[in-house]
Amino acid sequence: MNVVKGALIDADYETVDSRAFLRLFVKDVRGRSLVIYDDSFLPYFYVLPEGEPERLAESIRRELGDSIRGVVRCTMRVMGRETEVLLIQAHHPRDVRTLRERLRVFPGVRSVHEHDILFARRYLIDRRLRPLSLLEMEVEERDGRVFLRGFREAAGGVPELKVAAVDIEVYNPKMAPRSREDPVIMISLADSEGRERVFSWKDSGQEFVEVCESEGEMIERFVEFVRKQDYDVIAGYNTDSFDFPYLKERAKLLGVSLGLGRGGEEVEVGRQGMMPEARIRGRAHVDLYPIVRKHVRLNSYVLENVVEEVLGIEKEKIDGARLFEYWDSGGERLEALMRYSLEDARVTLRLLEEFLPLYMELSTLVGQCLNDVSRMTSGQMVEWLLMRFASERGELIPNHPEGREYERRSRETYTGGYVREPRRGLVERVAVFDFRSLYPSIIVSHNIDPSTLMVGEACRESENRVPELDYCFSTERTGFIPEILRSLIERRAEVKRELGRAKEESLRRRLEVSQQALKILANSFYGYMGYPRARWYRRECAESVAAFARKYIREVMRIAEERFGLEVVYGDTDSLFVVIPEHREGVVEEFLRCVNESMPGMIELEFEGFYRRALFVTKKRYALLTQSGKIVVKGLEFVRRDWAPIARETQREVLRILLEEGDVEKAVRFVREVVERIRRGEVSMEEITIYTQLTKSIESYRSMEPHVVAAKRLRDRGMAVTPGMIIRYVITKGRESISKRAKPAEQVKLDEYDPNYYIENQILPAVQRIFEAIGYGADYLRAGIKQTSLRKWFN
């Protein structure tokens, strides 16, 4: 028997002689990676019987016979009540699906539970195994494999992870690269030990370039490099949706392997929901794009912008449309492209370093592998945490809602957070405060949980009634959710106390990340209970939390207004926007201290930021100008490619004029000029061309949208039209539906475009709401000089 000290990086299973062996990918404290198997875990799920459990158990055994491994009677808590259930053991994870379908309609079965928890995830939960925590594992060797016999969590730091960031460049003479035709020209890699490589099949003479014979050889050399370096984490930017799916397509076409897995497994491009996910077995593949989107509020998430905002690094951008020219022309431009490509990998590595500690901490806390946790929303993290606690306490895990139940929940509305109608228009000097942390305190102090909820009559005597609602929560027994949440809040308080004492920088960083992770989870419980897909969804609970919160939030607003004489210009659920008059900057601190002292424990009001100017349109739609001169927009954007560039540009410029210059009249003039320009035909083809992707074959469309009609016209002229193509089209003059007037950009002359469409359906919608907030209707914007006089008479 041997002992391995290390941390779990990834987990999955392998089928050996039709049995499922858990595979644990472990990094030991000496930096070696190894695979540890466990063949002692079996797939299972639960059945809730309608009547007599033993009778049901017998009939299941009789009917299903050898297709199940066994039926075991056991007791679980269901909504806090001890209940007899049957545990159905399967032979193999893949059998669970058919068994579940069978048992769902089996006489005497009320419901089937815990049937959709993936095998490796279930294993981590049941064995109380936490990824990226330090473990002492007892192992033994058998048949040439290492098996886990037992483990315990040890004190001390986790071994350092070896990380690489990757990025590919693709030849794209037709703008959008087509994986069937356009080769990958470079694969760049930067790792945590300072290695920097660009694999390519042209030689630029730069020392970091590994010159390969062909595209296929380039992919093979890259794969070989990754496997030799044996990275624990592979990071990228949008690699789930672009780099790995593209590489995989190319590899397949060229007949080479993209075997980046730790056991040489191919990269698997699967699906997490609707979104593609590239899985690299044995490692964590971390796509930073969704992560950055979760943590940083930006108008644009193009890498250059993200890197500037998050890391403060100014990075050059090579125009995607021109990229292939750099490749073709060779020489200095090829060198520039190689540098650019490597720079992308480098900054991606830096981005990863920014977020990896937090996600490692979340992975351990949530108890699921880094690869998976990096793709979870905070609500999903809460759910996995709850599932783990449920398993530890013998609580039966509720099911996800099925189709109709989900529909029903989605329609269930309730009064949410308190929203203060914004003071519409431009406002100077706005401070934003955040009270998200109020919500977890409410859940804990009022014991808000599906199992403690009482409605109506039962609440008559209760001291724990919800304001404005006919609900109350029992205080006799602590609910499952408040109990877990309390432990998170207490742990966070403890970490913060330690942080107060800690001197050493690396310890401080660890504690800071730990408190941040605990905060993210704690703050997500309220949203989780009101999330229609949640296993522990309960409208009444979310509704009650919101009702309690409204009371406290109004109180905070009253303090701002009455005690400090500050104007509250907007507030939505967990935020508060306040005007800070000139020469009263100190009031921010005073206000925070006052609020945080007057409601001890409950509210931890935080200062989110100060903005030079704000434009409020309606609730949830506003734009802010930061002190550094950045414009942050919420709920107003049309920076999408299925809008004409002229509409996007006009909106951007309007917001800029309003926020930077504060000149309403100038903004109005600007829009009118654009409108006039469109009327007079003084626009370029590029400004009015709309780009929309054809996601499937023309035949499979049920409705004839503009881009589908344009695609049809392309095909009629003998062009090859394939799914995934970006259709470029212009709306032309006429009286038919918009679609019928959509023509491919290639087939249109400039004077054919329909000014009316571009004004009414593009420019005006993009700016109308903004102007309404400052008192200008669409007519005022629409009216060019000539038309103003006409309209006056005809309206």
Add this chain to the structure above:
DNA sequence: AAATGACGGGG
């Protein structure tokens, strides 16, 4: 009014 389909990031 309901259904349908597209957006994001990547090159």
Add this chain to the structure above:
DNA sequence: GTGTACGTCATTT
């Protein structure tokens, strides 16, 4: 893979 995002918007039906 014991699986199937998300929230929002325009246009068609």
